[in-house]
Amino acid sequence: xxxxxxxxxxxxxxxxxxxxxxxxxxxxxxxxxxxxxxxxxxxxxxxxxxxxxxxxxxxxxxxxxxxxxxxxxxxxxxxxxxxxxxxxxxxxxxxxxxxxxxxxxxxxxxxxxxxxxxxxxxxxxxxxxxxxxxxxxxxxxxxxx
Numbered sequence: 001x002x003x004x005x006x007x008x009x010x011x012x013x014x015x016x017x018x019x020x021x022x023x024x025x026x027x028x029x030x031x032x033x034x035x036x037x038x039x040x041x042x043x044x045x046x047x048x049x050x051x052x053x054x055x056x057x058x059x060x061x062x063x064x065x066x067x068x069x070x071x072x073x074x075x076x077x078x079x080x081x082x083x084x085x086x087x088x089x090x091x092x093x094x095x096x097x098x099x100x101x102x103x104x105x106x107x108x109x110x111x112x113x114x115x116x117x118x119x120x121x122x123x124x125x126x127x128x129x130x131x132x133x134x135x136x137x138x139x140x141x142x143x144x145x
Contacts, residue, residue: 009025010080023044029098066090071084
C-alpha cells in the first residue's frame with residue numbers, strides 16, 4: 001500500500017509574487033515526493049481557487065491531515081505551525097524535508113500507524129453511531145388522540 005504524504009508549507013505572503021513562489025516551492029516538493037512513489041496531498045494546488053478566507057482553507061488543510069501517513073514540512077508559517085500541532089495530536093509522522101521524508105519511512109512502520117489510526121476512528125465512530133441510534137429510537141413527537 002502506498003504511503004500518503006501531506007506537504008505542509010507556507011502559502012500566505014505580502015505579495016502575489018511571494019505567494020506564487022511559495023506555491024512553486026510546495027509543488028516542486030510534492031512532485032519530488034510523487035516521483036519517489038508517495039501519494040501526495042498538496043493544498044497549494046488549490047492556489048487558483050483562492051476565493052475563500054484563510055480560516056476556510058486552514059480548516060480544509062487540517063481536515064486533510066486525517067488522510068495521511070506522513071507530514072512533510074517545508075518552511076514555517078502560522079498555518080504550518082497549526083498543521084504540525086494537529087499532526088502531532090493525531091500521531092502522524094513529521095519530517096522537515098523532502099529528503100528525510102523519502103529516506104525515513106518504511107512501509108511497515110507506516111502501516112502500523114495507519115492501523116492504529118483506523119482503530120481510533122472506528123472506535124469513535126461506533127460510539128457516535130450508538131448515540132445516534134439511541135436518539136432515533138425515542139419518539140420525536142407524540143400525537144394526542
